[in-house]
Amino acid sequence: MSWKEKWQKWKSYATLDKHLLERLINIAEDERELEDSFYKDLTFGTGGMRGILGPGTNRMNVYTVRKAVEGLSLYLEENVVDAKGKGVAIAYDSRYMSQAFAIEAARVLGAHGIRAYVFESLRPTPLLSFAVRHLKAAAGIMITASHNPPEYNGFKVYNEDGGQVPLKEAAAIIEKVNQVQDELKVNAEDQKKLEENGLLQWVGEEVDTAYLAQLKTIQKQENSENNLTIVFTPLHGTAYNLVMKGLDQIGFTNVHVVEEQAKPDPEFSTVSSPNPEEHQAFEMAIDLGKKVNADILIGTDPDADRLGIAVKDGNGSYQVLSGNQLGTLLLDYTLSHTDEIERENGKLVKTIVTTEMGKAVATHYGVDTIDTLTGFKFIGEKIKQFESTNDKFLFGYEESYGYLIGDFVRDKDAVQAAVAASKLANYWKKQDKTLLEALDILYKEHGFYLEGMKSLTLKGKDGAEQIAKIMQDIRNHPFETLGGLRVVAIEDYETSLRTVPADNSSEEIALPKENVMKFILENDVWVCFRPSGTEPKIKSYFGVKTTSKESSQTLLDHIQAEVEQRMDQILKDK
Template structure:
């Protein structure tokens, strides 16, 4: 968009539709005619893999009362067009971020102004509890105000449908179409207070009970496990301690410096448990108290980071692929022990997550269903395959879902499950880490690696687009000397066998993702992020491993292999 067009769009925000503070902020941006002006107005915020996420401020490409008001007005219009006979209702939660509470109230006001009943949490709550509450309260939809693990200047907005999962086709496009047709002047902000009900303890207790029911194994020795937990200044402090207590864990040490919810996240550079630095204080406390396991959650408590003791007794951070493999294996062991596996179950994972999950599931004669990146697609599979029972599922980005009572990443229940696994393993003279190593020996040792390249602003978006164009035009024929045999292009729904030339249709929604498989099972994937100004490259390599003693050597060899591939692709 040209500078002239950007200014023209910005000037529309100087009218009486917008409040005085917003008009003044926009006028200052116009006067400065800076890159911030361009980035604020060059496009509208879009629904990505995790809803809407962006910087806070005035503008069409910013999180503010008007962009969220417009999204909510579109949602209200869509709900009312469904012609439900009963009273429609929406449950709303929010996290610790700046303005989350006020934006949540604004969103609630828009809904009640449209005659829709709203259940609003009285204070910040976790994303998994919001997903749970949609079904518990029998709501039409749910909304959570969160920007997950993004920096403090971000906020976001995720919409859930009546099944408790994030919106997917056809509801997503139906809502988005109505949002795009709206003018900001059509937003109804005049709330009907009679349609607003604050909620809290009752739903909290029900969620905790469900989490314990689904996340616990049959154990009697939980006193033997020492846990360190950090909420990284986020919402998990409202749920995780209570869940541990109800499950029977007494030796729980909380990182006090990170206990208080704070949208500035003062003790970490990034409140992301994927980042080792985020768990530094927790690891230090764990060494001080001799903890067996470290649990860290992101601000809205959907992602969980886990550290456990390795064979030498040192704390080792696991990645999302590793934890999901161990969790999936233990869940299937539990189901098998209870004689519940009969060919009518499945586990879920995503196209960029480890292939080891499928190998493990296959050993139990359980089907693995694979979907696009994002837990909304795992939730959709639960709906689409309602004749099957969902055991569990996850993805590489440190998210896991136990059973289907929550239909999104659930750091609370999966953290509890991780502690249950660690407790059981310890009672058997093993450990969480040793259980992972045994899976490597039984199947294959898979090594995954992720590179995220950030390209901010309008120019950055164009560069990311061009990188995908170039990769499609110059797809690799070999990767680390291995012939590429399959090329998956999810944007065009085509899988091409590069050996035979045969093309087959990919039966998934379109998504801007490229994946290349070599003859030896090496995989490279490229995908622009749906919620951040990043393009992500995923690498997966694997090798046989004859014994636990050779794990370190094989893992090092695979790490070197990944670095060769990265260099080969000029990344």
């Protein structure tokens, strides 16, 4: 069907949701908006789907959610033993329509006789991961768009291990979703009927309590003097209760909350982006931090799977650490407080775009490093594999502010990270050092690693074509030098080949195929390109290492400028 035929079908559907129908009427004269709403089906990818709220097959709404859950239900019936008895855990964040989508998911599952365990109020993503394992459910659904703008929502799927579904499972679920011919006609059972027959069960604080008990197990030192002053902002999301309880139960009581950002708010009205990767998200926390003389500021994104922190610099101001910096500090703290015997067969798991400084730190402690593709689902998948080997998971992280210490959760966990970062800061404070000073110690020991990321947003159908054009050009005409350094290896994850230009030799990359290009340069420098799987962006990642902070910054600036110039030229060329 053409987009116009799909539009007409929705517009004339007798029982179309009245709010969606209103919106369709309002945009009836905006052909560009209508086309973007209907020109394709909202992509159900390897981690689920994410999109703008509104009517249409390319939007997040009750019908596209029902279609996704219908496909998941069909998959579970065929592939998971006793899926109906085990049920599906469902959680949701503070966004528009999140609770409604959670209930719609339960209604579709119920139509298949599959029990749904739905949280009675909003919860963080890592708690959903934990809940799947705790309840021994067949799968999990998280309604969230993470740190996307307010007009977005999303749908993430977890398997019975509590991890985001790996590629093979995802492909099978996607196949089932794509078999659903008409999203408007998916059967959804009556909510009250499901509650009466036990197919919709509401979950209260019992899972929170079990999670908090596990949270105590990630401590890497005994409770002692906790004289740290903390400022915390949940950025209008889901983290408030668990973070506050988690800090309190290990003795951190001097915690000041940014009250204006403590309550859930789907508009995220006090920030331009509810993303702790963005420094502007910390503006109110910094103001409060100065008033109370805080040692550390911590901020979580709306679904509480990412954590950002800011720490004092030498001038009395606060500096936001990068995900690579915080991850490396947490890694060093974790390994230094882990007995040598426990470190045997231990593994650090990180992504291919995460700093190589982590590998240097892990090697220092005799711990091996495993690289995965970008996305925490691959780290969760590795943890599952370790259960059948002698390997032990010790720490996992990615540059985009995602960390995991205790494997009772199988996704990145900002609640764990908030507690661990507070312990970390408290440890260094006792030695009269800030985290910036602690970072300098690591730089002097392992080298001055510095990373950067540039994100180019190209929205809509035209944007998707431009992103494809950039990747094709980089693949067909690879860089030979960058920043005056020679490219010594090219890793194309779409073809799974690592090529050495000097002798044109190649070897296979033992990772799943993905549309990613990585260039390894001399002196431990690298650049990587990948389209985002959840946003209309192409991301460029950079990593350098030199003998000083200044020279690392200079080299990073030169390489980033060259890459930007190349991208601008690709977009200009017809």
